[in-house]
Amino acid sequence: MTRVAFVLAPGVHLLDLAGPAQVFFDDVLGYDLHWVAEHDEVNTAQGLPVRADTTWPTLTADDLVVVPGWRSPSLAATFALGQATLDRIRAHHDSGGMVVSVCAGADALGKAGLLDGRRATTHHDLQDELARRYPKATVVRDVLYVVDGRVATSAGIASGIDLALHLVATRHGPAVAARVARSMVVYARRNGDEHQASAMLRHRSHVDDTVHRVQDLIDTRFSDPLPLTTLAGAAGVSARTVTRLFGRATGLTPLRYQHLLRLERAEHLIRHGATVESAARAVGFEDARMLRRLRAR
Structure with missing residues (x-):
C-alpha cells in the first residue's frame, strides 16, 4: 500500500492540507495517509488544532512526502521546521521517493536542498522571496504547479488539489483522476501551466x-x-x-x-x-x- 506522509508545520493552512489529503483519501486508490509533525498537536492557521504523530512511518521509494503550506506573510519570518525534519524530507528524496509541497511548503524543500537546479513555484505572494532565498532554483511565476523529476511544487491553497490530481493521473491514469475529481465535485482539472488567478x-x-x-x-x-x-x-x-x-x-x-x-x-x-x-x-x-x-x- 502506498503511503502519503503529510508533514505539518505550525500554522499549517487547512486547505493546503485537506485538499490534497481528500484526493489521496479516495477508497479506490488505497493510499495509507499519515500525519507527522515535531509535536503531537499542531495549531492550524485557522485556529483548529490537529493531532499528528511525532514518529515517521517507514517509507519506500513508492511513497509520497507532502509538505503543506503554513501562514506565511514572509518565508524568512515564519519558517518553523527543524533540521531533523528537513533531513527526513531530503532522505526520502535521496532514496528515490517523491517530495511534494503546497504553497509555503516550497520553502521547506528549498531548505532541504531540493530546489537547487530545479524549476519550482509557490503562491504568487511568495514567489519573489522564494527566488531570492534559493537563487539556484528557477522559480516559475504565475502557474498552478511544477513537476521537476521527483520534486513537485504548487501555488498553494486550491492548487494543491490540482497537483494531487495530476499525481494521481500520472500514477493511475487520467480516467482515475477524472473520477476522483468528479467525486470531489471539482469543476475542472487544471493543468500546471494555467494562471494562478483567472x-x-x-x-x-x-x-x-x-x-x-x-x-x-x-x-x-x-x-x-x-x-x-x-x-x-x-x-x-x-x-x-x-x-x-x-x-x-x-x-x-x-x-x-x-x-x-x-x-x-x-x-x-x-x-x-x-x-x-x-x-x-x-x-x-x-x-x-x-x-x-x-x-x-
Missing part, C-alpha cells in the same frame, strides 16, 4: 458595485452575445454609463473582458485536447478566426 479574478479588485453586476452577467453568459443594452439593463444604468464605469474600474471594455473570458476557457479546452475550431465554437465564436487573433496577441 481573468475573472484579475479584474475584480475594484469596488464599483455596478461594474461587479455587469461582470456577474458576463461571467455566467460569456459564450452568449451580450450587447451593451443587455448589460445596461441588468445594471440599471445607461449603455454609455456601463462603458464609462467599466473602463474606469477594469481598464477594459465589456467586450474585451468577455473576449478574455472566452480566450481563457478556450485555452483550457485546447490544453485538454480540443481543436481550435471546436474550442472556438464552445466559447461562442462563430468560427476560429477571432480566437486565433486573440491567441496571437
Whole structure:
C-alpha cells in the first residue's frame, strides 16, 4: 500500500492540507495517509488544532512526502521546521521517493536542498522571496504547479488539489483522476501551466458595485452575445454609463473582458485536447478566426 506522509508545520493552512489529503483519501486508490509533525498537536492557521504523530512511518521509494503550506506573510519570518525534519524530507528524496509541497511548503524543500537546479513555484505572494532565498532554483511565476523529476511544487491553497490530481493521473491514469475529481465535485482539472488567478479574478479588485453586476452577467453568459443594452439593463444604468464605469474600474471594455473570458476557457479546452475550431465554437465564436487573433496577441 502506498503511503502519503503529510508533514505539518505550525500554522499549517487547512486547505493546503485537506485538499490534497481528500484526493489521496479516495477508497479506490488505497493510499495509507499519515500525519507527522515535531509535536503531537499542531495549531492550524485557522485556529483548529490537529493531532499528528511525532514518529515517521517507514517509507519506500513508492511513497509520497507532502509538505503543506503554513501562514506565511514572509518565508524568512515564519519558517518553523527543524533540521531533523528537513533531513527526513531530503532522505526520502535521496532514496528515490517523491517530495511534494503546497504553497509555503516550497520553502521547506528549498531548505532541504531540493530546489537547487530545479524549476519550482509557490503562491504568487511568495514567489519573489522564494527566488531570492534559493537563487539556484528557477522559480516559475504565475502557474498552478511544477513537476521537476521527483520534486513537485504548487501555488498553494486550491492548487494543491490540482497537483494531487495530476499525481494521481500520472500514477493511475487520467480516467482515475477524472473520477476522483468528479467525486470531489471539482469543476475542472487544471493543468500546471494555467494562471494562478483567472481573468475573472484579475479584474475584480475594484469596488464599483455596478461594474461587479455587469461582470456577474458576463461571467455566467460569456459564450452568449451580450450587447451593451443587455448589460445596461441588468445594471440599471445607461449603455454609455456601463462603458464609462467599466473602463474606469477594469481598464477594459465589456467586450474585451468577455473576449478574455472566452480566450481563457478556450485555452483550457485546447490544453485538454480540443481543436481550435471546436474550442472556438464552445466559447461562442462563430468560427476560429477571432480566437486565433486573440491567441496571437
